[in-house]
Amino acid sequence: MRGEGAPGAAADGISGGGAGASAGIPGPRGEAAGGGGKGRAAGTGDAGGPPRRGKRRVLRWVASVTALLILGTAGAGYLYYTYLNGNIRTDALNLGDNKLSAPRPNAFGQTPLNILLIGSDARDGEENKALGGAKDSFDGPPLADVQMLLHLSADRSNMSVISMPRDTLLKMPKCTEPNGKVHQASKGLVQTNESLQRGGPGCTVATWQELTGIPIQHFMMIDFKGVVSMADAIGGVPVCVDKNVNSRTRDGKGSGLKLPAGTSTIQGEQALQWLRTRYGFEDGTDIARTHAQHMYMNALAREFRKNAKLSNPVKLNSLAQAAIEAMVVDNGLNKIDKLYDLSMELKKVPTGRITMTTMPWIWSPQDSNRVEPKPGEAEELFRMVREDIPLDGQGTPQPGASASAAASPAPTSAPPSQPATDPAAPPAKIPVMVRNATGGKGAAESKVKNRANEIAALLVSKGFTKAVADSQTAGEDTTLIRYASLDQAGDAHAVAAALGLPPTAVQRSTDVSGVTLFVGKDWRTGNAPTPPPPPATKAPDSARPLNGDDEKACMKVQDGFTW
Known part of the structure; x- marks a missing residue:
């Protein structure tokens, strides 16, 4: 949709919310923001005569x-x-x-x-x-x-x-x-x-x-x-710190941001300093810088509304x-x-x-200075976006919404597959490798012995006579099925349906060579995995949700960076 007098045709895939709409938004951020492009779009004016x-x-x-x-x-x-x-x-x-x-x-x-x-x-x-x-x-x-x-x-x-x-x-x-x-x-x-x-x-x-x-x-x-x-151009953006802040370490590191306690209006290079500040906010990590960026962008949005x-x-x-x-x-x-x-x-x-x-994140087991997506909660956040669920908890169920789409979240190791487009082979012709992953991520619990053999036998009883237990083990919090190539997607979804697993438990992955069932921590006993908890309807607290109208947000200043 466009206002009166707007020139030109609608942007590709962008319309007043109708089918085919697509796009999003950018914003100034962190340590810098977006780099140079690879050229310019040519002008579209009619050079030889008066414009339309x-x-x-x-x-x-x-x-x-x-x-x-x-x-x-x-x-x-x-x-x-x-x-x-x-x-x-x-x-x-x-x-x-x-x-x-x-x-x-x-x-x-x-x-x-x-x-x-x-x-x-x-x-x-x-x-x-x-x-x-x-x-x-x-x-x-x-x-x-x-x-x-x-x-x-x-x-x-x-x-x-x-x-x-x-x-x-x-x-x-x-x-x-x-x-x-x-x-x-x-x-x-x-x-x-x-x-x-x-x-x-x-x-x-x-x-x-x-x-x-x-x-x-x-x-x-x-x-x-x-x-x-x-x-x-906007004339400055209001930001808040709970103490005087000076982002500079003894060896000269830091953004150089220096502000008094309370609210200040920043612009130009000072705005860039705010968005790049790591030393001086919260715990001095990149996570703290992200929180400061969110406050800035919300304040910037409010300023544009005014100006x-x-x-x-x-x-x-x-x-x-x-x-x-x-x-x-x-x-x-x-x-x-x-x-x-x-x-x-x-x-x-x-x-x-x-x-x-x-x-949501955890400190990486591989590098204590780096982070990884937090199992469970990161995927819940991604799932809500995939399913167009508002993160502020104000969503209402959409008519005709798929129950299976809101079922079990997929693990963070890979995105869920798209619905299968290729037909599944008959069960007896689908090779399935069954891997014991019952210990969960991070080997939090010992694996259940012979679990891969038990589930392989269950699949055989359901007609998947080529199902075999894999000698390799893994660790997954939820049971999932991975497949390697698009022509295996239908087969993977057929296995999921036979076991009562939701479509979101099926993933395409380069880590497997064929249809592979990972029996997760949610399926340590019995012939069916534990039903998943109800899907989240708002962002988890670990995501630090910040509302765009929150004018009281104020960055906590790190100890040792005050003046």
Whole structure:
């Protein structure tokens, strides 16, 4: 949907919540924000004659990418259509073999929108070098140091954001760099911010899809100078600290942020310092920095609501121009028309229905300075987004919602598979390997002896005569079925149905060679796994949910960083 006088056609897949809608939003973040694109979209004005009426009229829009940056704010800007199109920077969304099907429409035919917001620490260019510090990394490959998944609900009533700490360890999918260099899927765990080096923003998106099973249609990136220009354009953002803070260690590390206790309005380089501060907030970790970013983005959204008004066209011009020049987007958002349509969708969400969260995490057993997704609770958060359930607990059941979709959550090791499209073979022709994983993750309990043999015999009694026990063992909290290739999907789902397992327990994985049943801790005895608990209806407390209307949020200052 678009407002009166809006030029152009609707953006691809973005409409007033109807079937086929797609997208999300970006925002200034952490240690930096999104890097340089690989070129600009060509201008679309008619150079040889007067522009069409729709293009001659100054574009009335909702702060376009600005609306994205501030989580669905409303506004309008008066900038010429051709000029803005010529300043949109794009990069390819190359997902390689990691594509997922589009989000499923709800019972009313409305479709959710998902966008990955990427903050790059690129130090390529004089402005970014001056702002970024760390001279030893000048002109080096950028890192995706800020990653936030934005989910706009199908009915446009709410918006959810999940941040992933940059120190998260996970598996990387196969990715290809723009120069053709191929990075094979990682065999071990890799720090998530390295994805940008392995194949550009498309690899970062593919890594999220691999972990969460959430189909992501778009990305947006911002860099150091983009954060500064946006904060300057809005005229400052109010933030709060509970004590005087000075983010500087004895050996000179830290962002340099220095603020008095209470609320201060920050902009320009000071805003960048806030978003990059690690030393001085909470426990001095990257997790604390994520929480500070959430507070900033919510405050920024509220400021845009106050300032992005038609009665102040001069300010709107600067806001809109700063937003366009700050962002790099995928080719699906390479026209003002598309950004306008997207911003109109974001406008529908009130700030009180915006929920900022951090992926639940645990300290990694492999590296005490790194984190991994928290078993159970991280997947619950991802599941809620996949199923378009509001993270603020204000959701209502949708007519025709699938009961099986809300059943058992899939483990965090891989996303659940998409519904099988290939037909299943007869049970007697489906080879099934049964692996004993009854000890749970982290070997919390001893495994039940001979459990793989018992369940293999159960499958044989159900007609799966090629089921055999695997000599290997594993550890899973919930029972699941993994398969290797798409032509095995139907067979895997047939095994799940025979055992009474939900579709969410079926996963595609490169860790197996065929259909493999992992008998988890939830199935230590009997002929059926323990029924899962009722699915969550709001974000877990470990995700640190923050409401967009919370003006009392205040960062706790770390001991030793006061003045």
